[in-house]
Amino acid sequence: MPTRIPVVEKILSANDRMAERNQNTLDQADVFAINIMASPGAGKTSVILKTLETLQGRLRLGVVEGDLASSIDAEKAAAAGLPAVQINTGGECHLDAAMLSDALPALPLSEIDLLLVENVGNLVCPANFQIGTHLNVLIASIPEGDDKPYKYPGMYRDVQALIINKIDLLPYVPFNMEYFRRGVEVLNPGLVTFAVSAKTGEGMAAWTDWLVERVKTK
Amino acid sequence: MAIISLVIMHELAVTQSILDISIRHAKEADAKRVTDINIVIGQFASIVDDSVKFYWDLVAEGTIAHGATLHFERIPGEMTCEACGHTFRPGDISFECPACSSVQVRITQGEEFRVDSIDVE
Ligand SMILES: Nc1nc2c(ncn2[C@@H]2O[C@H](COP(=O)(O)OP(=O)(O)O)[C@@H](O)[C@H]2O)c(=O)[nH]1
Ligand SMILES: [Mg+2]
Ligand SMILES: [Zn+2]
Numbered sequence: 001m002p003t004r005i006p007v008v009e010k011i012l013s014a015n016d017r018m019a020e021r022n023q024n025t026l027d028q029a030d031v032f033a034i035n036i037m038a039s040p041g042a043g044k045t046s047v048i049l050k051t052l053e054t055l056q057g058r059l060r061l062g063v064v065e066g067d068l069a070s071s072i073d074a075e076k077a078a079a080a081g082l083p084a085v086q087i088n089t090g091g092e093c094h095l096d097a098a099m100l101s102d103a104l105p106a107l108p109l110s111e112i113d114l115l116l117v118e119n120v121g122n123l124v125c126p127a128n129f130q131i132g133t134h135l136n137v138l139i140a141s142i143p144e145g146d147d148k149p150y151k152y153p154g155m156y157r158d159v160q161a162l163i164i165n166k167i168d169l170l171p172y173v174p175f176n177m178e179y180f181r182r183g184v185e186v187l188n189p190g191l192v193t194f195a196v197s198a199k200t201g202e203g204m205a206a207w208t209d210w211l212v213e214r215v216k217t218k
Numbered sequence: 219m220a221i222i223s224l225v226i227m228h229e230l231a232v233t234q235s236i237l238d239i240s241i242r243h244a245k246e247a248d249a250k251r252v253t254d255i256n257i258v259i260g261q262f263a264s265i266v267d268d269s270v271k272f273y274w275d276l277v278a279e280g281t282i283a284h285g286a287t288l289h290f291e292r293i294p295g296e297m298t299c300e301a302c303g304h305t306f307r308p309g310d311i312s313f314e315c316p317a318c319s320s321v322q323v324r325i326t327q328g329e330e331f332r333v334d335s336i337d338v339e
Contacts, residue, residue, distance in 0.1 A: 006334070009243070010331060011232060012331070013239065014239075124265055150312065153325075186323055
């Protein structure tokens with residue numbers, strides 16, 4: 001006769017515990033880390049490179065690249081003279097806490113103030129996998145359309161900042177900003193939002209200034 | 219194609235986690251075998267489909283949870299209107315309250331993502 005045992009444990013709880021350990025490691029080294037999530041092509045790498053360019057000299061920066069495709073993104077950061085690590089996810093659709101844990105020892109943490117982590121391009125699941133960063137940042141881009149909050153509500157729930165990228169394309173692509181923001185407001189009331197173009201640089205200063213403030217007041 | 223393979227990988231991690239949690243709790247109870255696993259997944263929490271059952275046979279092989287039946291309780295997404303109190307299932311093009319058209323609404327259900335209980339022998 002089977003007996004029922006109550007469990008009530010969050011799926012991926014082991015990942016969450018590992019994420020907490022990562023955050024402790026980062027805190028001890030005084031590193032502020034952000035996890036950048038978006039669909040493929042939304043502009044994660046472009047926003048990161050523009051952020052590095054803007055903040056160079058103001059903060060000591062480091063990069064972790066988790067994108068599936070190749071190590072090209074990490075190479076770009078390394079070419080800019082920054083500590084960078086590429087995580088090969090082996091086809092996995094998201095970074096998890098164990099992967100970041102493996103990457104951290106490869107970085108000179110004591111020489112980094114701000115660590116930018118590019119997650120694998122995907123709107124389905126990265127939000128389920130905390131990795132231990134201090135901020136989760138979601139990038140939405142204009143060509144993806146204004147209905148993304150309604151189609152992927154889960155991705156908008158657990159982020160602390162939203163970047164709307166490719167606003168230079170607003171004149172050419174139908175995108176109802178009011179409709180988009182209304183959906184976001186329901187899912188994540190008061191979410192800090194930046195409208196930017198990584199291409200022209202428009203709006204990037206507001207994002208990087210806010211980021212510097214967050215690093216200072218951590 | 220690409221999207222499909224992405225989701226599959228994601229569910230392998232979910233399957234492994236369900237197995238680890240179940241075995242840990244079964245062993246704490248000195249159980250010899252896990253027969254059933256009751257899982258609760260909300261609509262907003264994660265996309266988890268039947269591929270979990272497919273992976274289950276692979277990852278549970280050789281463990282005390284081998285052959286266990288997975289039961290999924292699906293919790294639909296639910297929003298509540300702060301203006302009129304109406305509770306409704308949101309559509310995928312609008313979160314507007316169908317009763318009063320307010321957009322002052324909040325998610326009140328659908329973020330569950332847990333192993334609720336296991337049946338053991
Ligand atoms: N027009 C425009 N294109 C952009 C912008 N940001 C990125 N892109 C382009 O979008 C494509 C994907 O960018 P990438 O940064 O590689 O996206 P990722 O896959 O999210 O890392 C590239 O061709 C970029 O040049 C932007 O603000 N405006
Ligand atoms: Mg990229
Ligand atoms: Zn209402």
